[in-house]
Amino acid sequence: xxxVTQTEGQVALxxxxxxxxxxxxxxxxxxxxxxxxxxxxxxxxxxxxxxxxKEKGSSRGFEATYDKGTTSFHLRKASVQExxxxxxxxxxxSYGSSGNKxxxxxxxxxxxxx
Amino acid sequence: ExxxxxxxxxxxxxxxxxxxxxxxxxxxxNNMYWYRQDTGHGLRLIHYSYGAGSTEKGDIPDGYKxxxxxxxxxxxxxxxxxxxxxxxxxxxxxxxNYAEQFxxxxxxxxxx
Numbered sequence: 001x002x003x004v005t006q007t008e009g010q011v012a013l014x015x016x017x018x019x020x021x022x023x024x025x026x027x028x029x030x031x032x033x034x035x036x037x038x039x040x041x042x043x044x045x046x047x048x049x050x051x052x053x054k055e056k057g058s059s060r061g062f063e064a065t066y067d068k069g070t071t072s073f074h075l076r077k078a079s080v081q082e083x084x085x086x087x088x089x090x091x092x093x094s095y096g097s098s099g100n101k102x103x104x105x106x107x108x109x110x111x112x113x114x
Numbered sequence: 115e116x117x118x119x120x121x122x123x124x125x126x127x128x129x130x131x132x133x134x135x136x137x138x139x140x141x142x143x144n145n146m147y148w149y150r151q152d153t154g155h156g157l158r159l160i161h162y163s164y165g166a167g168s169t170e171k172g173d174i175p176d177g178y179k180x181x182x183x184x185x186x187x188x189x190x191x192x193x194x195x196x197x198x199x200x201x202x203x204x205x206x207x208x209x210x211n212y213a214e215q216f217x218x219x220x221x222x223x224x225x226x
Contacts, residue, residue, distance in 0.1 A: 009154070034214070043118070043204050043217030044157070089156060101147075101172070102215060106156040 002027040002094040006105035013080050014113045021075040021108045023064070023090035032093040033057075033066055033073040034102070039086045047088075082112045117141045118218035120205050126224045133192040135221050137205030145208045146188040147215060148172070148180060150201040157204065163188055195225045 003026045013019060025033065032051045036044040048057035053068040062077045075088060090105040118139045127133045139146065147162040159172030161180035169180040177199060179191040192199055202222050206215040 006156075041219070043206070043219050045217065046214050049214065101159060101162065104157040106154060 002031065002092060002103050004090050004092055004103055004105040006090050006108050008108045009106065010109045010111070012111045012113070015081055016079045017112075019075070019077040019080045019084075019110070021088055021090075021110070023073045023075065023105060025071050025073065025090075025092050027092055027094065029095075030068065031095070033064075034089075034091040034093070035062070035064060035073070035075050036089040036091060036104075037086050038089065038107075044087075044089055080110070080112050082114045085110055085112045118205060118207055118216055120203075120218040120221050122221060123219065124222045126226065127192075127195045128226055129196060131195050133195050133199075133223065133225075135190040135192075135203055135205075135223070137188045137190075137218060138186050139188075139205075139207040139216075139218075140186065141207050141216060142185065143207035143209050143216070144185070145215075146182065147206045147208070148178075148188070148190045149204045149206065150174070151204060151220070152201050160190065160203075197225045199223065200225045 005024045007022045034049045035047040037047045038044040048059040050057040050066040055066045064073050064075045087107045087109050089107045091102045094103050121136045144165045148160045149157040158174050160178050163169050163182040166184050181189045202220050204220050205218045208215040
């Protein structure tokens with residue numbers, strides 16, 4: 001079945017560091033891909049999405065490019081801030097016989113030190 | 115004016131007891147979802163619904179039931195709670211067109 005793999009369970013950075021969180025997916029066709037962010041004490045919220053090969057999604061200084069060739073949607077930010085500390089989830093929209101649903105990766109906890 | 119609310123926010127239950135988690139949405143979305151969040155597993159889908167009166171099994175439905183009595187409300191029911199069901203539970207709503215989902219703040223459930 002469809003799946004999402006996030007290889008980093010935790011990432012610890014200092015302010016102004018460059019961030020990369022890796023996301024690879026397994027699915028047929030061109031699934032819509034998402035990044036969600038979850039701040040402490042809150043539910044996840046959509047950061048951005050992308051639906052086509054080479055499409056770039058971006059928001060709040062974060063960006064990711066849909067790469068069909070490498071089946072990847074890596075999250076990047078040039079200069080992180082302490083306020084970016086959160087859990088980040090990569091997800092894909094799965095089209096199945098039981099309907100559409102989101103499949104989430106395990107999440108990456110980002111901690112940014114001032 | 116939060117669009118997806120959950121109650122209670124925290125719950126302590128005893129093994130074998132019945133637990134009901136409630137969710138209300140004011141987005142007027144047809145689809146609603148229940149997830150549990152556990153370290154190392156991310157968010158996993160328990161049950162979902164396409165509208166009032168409908169419920170569907172998600173990826174980990176065992177030990178859980180769901181009820182959708184109206185467009186706005188979606189409940190998750192643990193008839194016989196077990197310690198393995200200790201987790202944080204999230205409800206979400208969505209239109210289904212782009213699958214974007216809007217999450218509530220979560221319920222932390224501890225089963226002793």
